[in-house]
Structure formats: structure tokens, C-alpha cells
Amino acid sequence: MLEGRRISYEDDGAPTDCPPKAGETRTRRRTLMMGIRETHSKSEQQTQPDEKSPEKQQIDVETLRKRSRQEYLMMREKKKLEQLINDVEDQEYLFQGVDLTSEQRLKRQICDLVGKKIDCSKEYRIPESYDGNRRKGFDAALQRYTDPDPDPAWEEHQFGKAIMKHQKKNCDYEFVFEHQIDSVKTELIDSGDRIEEESPLPELENEKKNLPIYAYKEQLMKAVDDHQVLVIVGETGSGKTIQIPQFLDEAGYTRRGMIGCTQPRRVAAMSVAARVAREKGVKLGNEVGYSIRFEDRTSQKTVLKYMTDGRLLHEFRQQLRKEPILASYSVIMVDEAHERTVNTDILFSLLKDVTRARPDFKLIISSATLDAIKFSDYFDSAPIFTIPGRKFPVEILYTRAPEPDYLAAAVATALQIHATEEAGDGDILVFLTGQEEIEAAEVIVSEKIRKVGTKMAELIICPIYANLPSEVQARVFDPTPKGARKLVLATNIAETSLTIDGIKYVVDCGFAKMKSYSPRVGMESLVVEPITRASANQRAGRSGRTGPGKCFRLYTAYTFANELDENIVPEIQRTNLGNVVLTLKSLGVDDLLHFDFMDPPPAEALVKALELLYALGALNKRGELTRVGEVMSEFPLDPMLSKMIVASEKYGCCDEIISISCMLSVGNSIFCRPKGKEILADNARRSFHMGDVGDHIALLNVYNFWKDNNFSSQWCYENYVQGRSMRRARDIRDQLERLVARAGIPLLSNVNDLDAIKKAIASGFFPHSARLQKHGDGYVTVKHKQNACIHPSSGLAEVCPRWVMYHELVLTTKEFMRQVTQLKPEWLLEVAPHYYKVEEVGI
């Protein structure tokens, strides 16, 4: 997106924007606005006082000033001309055949007189969208910060302009040209979120009746009565999640069974259930309950049950042999269906089957976006019921021209808002793509703020992203002090997962990081991509929660309308399907290629997943689930991790293996590396790796040391380990311990035989083996012949054993293997004789 577009700025701050001309190159023009002060100070810096006399120095300074002024004027002339030419071309392109105004004709004449075009080679630095070429996509993402021609003056100017506008009287900025992020107000949308969420108890009844959904209660109940499947489109804020299950309860559906409502996130399931319990005046866990991983707050009495989608999927598996399926439910409502998580996608098909088997069963699919027609088509033309949301209007502003550097533009816009809108009337939320970007923005903003001093109201910068320590995260929820303003710099976490009160202004950069997966080599990467229209509206809605809001989109209205995708690519189409296939097989789905997916995943990915499961012994030659596969499917882990646990029985080291599994499954957020303490953190990390034991054993050491220190937070702090990740690992481990007991695998410990532990790991991870290349330059994976290096964070990065197995292969700046352990090639033949030939392992 945003490619093939042309931009030009005018000094009156009215840039024009037009579609690209055919054959135009990708070279873009951008005129940088320079201030006189800036030029002067630069020229002054050039006059270094050598050993010359003071008089001579004085003359030199004068000459240099003069020369500098001349250079500046020449440059200015060039730039003005360039603007003029751009302007004329734009006008002529836009109004082809239309008689030009006199002003335009004059401009044209000047251009003709000059008779030449000025070469400008300022390029856009917008990341290219992911186009299937992983390398290119990633390079583009990386390019973002490496400005080929950094120009602080431009940003300086952006900010200066904003200050000027606000404080014209005592302005000490002198700018010749004026430019700021110029936004066009094009629309006013209704968008919002659950406004009613946090209201005090006494007002509940009244407020409930004011909800838009309340007016539709009877129609809605009739629709549910008349149709087995109903698609509900209700913008967030309509109260559907909280009210519909209660309506169904009042209508008597709970007499036939529970009403279940699925959510993609744990927090949502918990908080919504708590809210409904309050509204009904019952104790949470009795009539109203929730069920999520690690926590089941339901009882015999529960009739309204909120749960995560994964949890319902789990119930499907447990109830498989019972008839009829899901007999304890009379209604299931799949909420936030538009998010299209892997779990909801699988549920769609399973629930569709249930509706066919049980005519008394009701299914409600609830979505916030207009892809309802797709849902309706999938469920045999189910009727669509639309509920308006109750929310405050949000004013949407687009840039007139595409912004070449969204980070700079986001910072400039945020500061403009701060300078021009009265402090105290609302906070600012800026959406960026990741931690690095947020940190960069934080540095720039605080620098600017420092320069301005006390001329402006206080601006409190709050970064927020998932990997941020929770203490720092909590700061974002502190109420803003009077007379100050909060500037929240957030990733997508603020789009759905958490809601910050008091936001009135949203700045949307238009990009987000997306995971993509290559089934061929089994490699993952994170790529910056344009967001979808649905996502853009969700972001905008974050500003209209408590009052009318404003959303500044750092892209043009044209881009929004024509270049953004309407909806997200379902996760099932861009992920490793190992677990999905194992789950479906355990649910008795035999023919996966013809399974009724709403959007089928790529066949190649399905085939790769089947091959992997066959290699792991989870499926037999006919593609049926084996005994091993059944046991594996019981574990909430990736198939290779599950296999490792099953195999640990043979090596008598189940205790160690489940510790390693839980550490691996919390991901790569175990260690932290605070700014300025990188070396200390790296040393701490290395200390777990004594004896070059490999990263898996190092993770085991971390867990065991933490446990020996009574699971202490202090210990985490001292060893640069993230307490939150460790507590999560412990929760997972507890769960695994129960599941292992149920599977009848004895919890034996064999901590002194590292080879036994490594063999158990190899039993699951043999497909991820790699050998050092002959000339010592990196590794190549044994099966797919993929070149890769050991990730520098690995304890084995400098050891370079001849054979290794890795947990995952990721593409960042290079292909890296993360979490690596040394391997003896003969183990491959021992644990997977069906997978490796003797020649391959070089024995």
C-alpha cells in the first residue's frame, strides 16, 4: 500500500495528493522544510577557531555567513521551484481538460520559463507490504529506522509549527516555510466500545434499559426462536456480550441447558462474567461463571457460562464419546467471531455439525464487522440481525498526502495535539508496531518536551506493550493529574486486549506486526504490514469511549478506502497447523483436506502437518490417530513438545522434560535485558549454561534454581529473569504434571544423566536437526537443507557443535535457530529410524 503515490507540500500548508501517473518511477519527491535558525546555527558550527587571529576569524565568520546565506537562498529557490512544478503537475493531472485558473496559468508560465525539471530523489521509507517474498518483506521492515538522510530539522519544524500555532505571541521560532502534518476531516463515524462496562451497581438497572440492545430485545428473542442459527452484527458498545445471554435466560432457554458464550481472550471471559454476575446480583461462580485455562469458576448451578474459545474446543474433545454432543448446552454464542482465531474457526465447523444433529440447539455468531454475510453464507444463509452501538461520535482525520515516515509523523501529530488542544480534556493514544519503535518514539518526544520546557502543559509518556514488566504496564492506568496529559504509546495490545480510560485522541500509524509462517521450511517471521479497515475502525473507536473523540490516521482517505484489506487473513491460514491437525484428528475428523473450513488453510501446510504427525508416530500410515497420538493430543502443547513428554517415560526423566516443556512454551520472554545493563544480563544468562549444556538444559536450570529459591521474585530480579513468565511456566508445569499423571507416565527424575534428557528431547525434535557446514560457516538443516545460524542469544552460539537440534527456526535479520542443544547423530537413528537414513546422518 501507499506505493505508487506522489506527494508534494506547499508552503501554505496545503499539500496536494493525486494518484500515480502511469509509468512513473518509485522515486518520490519530498521537500524538506528548513528554518533559518537551523541554517544559521549550522553555518556557525563550521567556523572553527583555529590558530587564526581574532580579526581574521571575524572576517571568516562574516564570509562564511554570507556564503551560507547564499547557499541557503539557492537551495530555497530550488525548493520553491520544485514545489511549483509539483503543484502544477498535480493540478494538471487532477483537472485534465479543465481550464486552469489564472493563478495556475501563471504558475505554468513560470515553469515553462525555467524550462527544466528538478531532480529530487527523496524516497519514501514506508515498509513494503508482505508480498510473499519473505526476505524482501523483512528487509523493508528493517529499513524503517535506517534513514539514509536523517533530517532532524524536519521534525524540529513539525513541532515548532505546533508550538507557534498555540503561542503566537512569545514565539522564538523563525521558520520560513510552514508545514505540519496536515489532516483532512472527511468523516464522522460511530464507533466505540463497551461504554457501560465499569458503571457502579445502583445505576445498573437503569443503564441496562438505556442500552440500544434493550429496544431490540423482543425482536431478537423472536429471531432466536424462529431460527436455529443467527448472525448478530453488533458494534462493541451495543451490550450484546453481556445482555444477550441474560435475555436468553429470561426467555427460558436455561431450562433446557446452559448458555455458553465464547471469547477469544481470558480477561474478557473473566470480566464479562463478573459484570453479568453483578447485574444479576448473584455470586460469581454460581449461576454465572467462567471457565478458562488454570481456572474454572463454574458449579452445578451455573447456567450462564463464559469461556475462552479454546476451552469450548477442549470440552468438545472430552464429550466426544457422549451423545448428543454438547448436551449440557441449549445455546452457544460465539462472540468476537470477526477476530477469526484458529479456535473459533475450528468451532464454526464443529458447531455447524451440532446444529444438524440437534434441532433444539441454538447457535449465535456475533461479530463486530460487516463480514456477517460470510458467516451467514457459511451457516446455510442464516439471518443477520444488526444492533446499533451506543457510543460517542469519532471524528476521523486523514493526512492529505501519504506520510513518508510514520514514526516521525506520529510523534509530530501527537505533539501537535498536545500543543493545540487544551490539556486535561483528554489523553492521547498512539498506535505503533513494536517495542523498538515505541522506545524510539519515547526518546524523541521526551527530547522535544525537554527543549520546550515549561511553556507547555506536562506530558506524561506511557509506553505499553506485552513484554513490558507489569509494574511499568500498570502506570498506563494511573489517572492523569490535573493540567497534565497522558501520551500512551502502544502496540496492538491497546486495540483489543486492554482498554485505557480517558483517551480522546487516537493516532493510528496504519501498520501492525503480523506473524507469517512458511510451511515448506517450517520457519516463522514477524513482518510489518498495513492494518485492515476493521482494525483501523477498532483503533478509532478507542477514542470515543467516554466522550466524542478524534482519530488521526497517518494515511490518506484514498488509502483507507482502496488499499487496505477489509478483514484480517484468518490465523488458520498463516500458522503452523501441527496442533490444529492433531486436535481435529483427536476429534475424529479423518478427511482434513475436505473438512468444512470457512477459509481452508493452504493444502501444503496441511500436508506438512500430517507428515510431521506421522513422523512423530501420532498418526499411522492410513492417517489414523495412534495410541501415542491420543496421549499427545491431551497435552496443551505443540506436537513436538508433547512427543518429547511421551518419550520421556522411556528415559526416566519426565520431571525434567515437563520443566523444559513449560519453559519452552512460555516463549522467548524468560530473560530480560534492561537498557544499560545488557552485559550484566548476558552474564547472568550465561551462568545457567555452565558446561555448555545447551539451551534446553539451561532453561531447566533456570526453573530449578527459581524453585530452589522458593519461586522468589527477588531471585528473578537479581538474575534478570522475568517473574511473570516464570509464574506462567509454573502454572503450565502444574497442569502438565496432572496430565502426565492421567496419561500414566511416572514422574521420574534423572537429572544426572543429561544424555538421557537430550535423547528424550531428540525423540520430539528430531525433525529439527542441523549440522555444521563443512567450511564451518553456519549450519544446514538435515531434512530441508535450509541454511541457518545459531541465534546469538544461545549459549552454544560460540561453541558451534557439529550436530544440533533446535526448538524453532525464525527469520529476522537472518535465519536463526533459537533454543539449541548439542546432538549425537547416532541418536537420530535411535529415536527416528523411520525418518533418517544412515547416509543422512553421516555414520
Next chain:
DNA sequence: GAGCACTGC
């Protein structure tokens, strides 16, 4: 010698 959006069982 590098860099991790967000979920979930």
C-alpha cells in the same frame, strides 16, 4: 553478535 504484534489449551 541480535531484537520478540497478540492470543489460547
